[in-house]
Amino acid sequence: MAGIEIAKKSDLEGFVDGDYVDGKLAEVDTDISALTDLVGQKADDSHTHSYNDLTNTPSIPDVSGLATATSVDDLAGKVADKANSGDVYPKSEVDDLISGLQAQIDELKTDNPDPEE
Numbered sequence: 358m359a360g361i362e363i364a365k366k367s368d369l370e371g372f373v374d375g376d377y378v379d380g381k382l383a384e385v386d387t388d389i390s391a392l393t394d395l396v397g398q399k400a401d402d403s404h405t406h407s408y409n410d411l412t413n414t415p416s417i418p419d420v421s422g423l424a425t426a427t428s429v430d431d432l433a434g435k436v437a438d439k440a441n442s443g444d445v446y447p448k449s450e451v452d453d454l455i456s457g458l459q460a461q462i463d464e465l466k467t468d469n470p471d472p473e474e
């Protein structure tokens with residue numbers, strides 16, 4: 358049997374045996390079990406994401422009749438137009454416009470308070 362080379366133990370370094378493979382497979386199985394447990398904690402098929410399924414929802418106030426952004430902008434525009442026109446207007450007229458604008462702003466603040474305050 359001359360010429361046949363027999364493998365040495367050092368030639369097998371870097372290879373693994375059956376016990377090593379079995380250990381790695383057991384780790385994978387454990388990881389899969391952990392994932393299966395996590396998935397089991399998630400919402401079931403009947404979970405709809407519908408607003409109607411929520412509990413403890415806030416009431417949304419009725420804002421009809423309140424000043425709109427357009428009406429406030431229009432009033433602010435009138436004040437600005439008068440201020441920038443160079444014309445002289447009676448103080449009472451300017452005060453009335455500014456009071457109306459401030460009243461609308463105050464009403465918006467009252468009906469829509471800043472949640473951070």
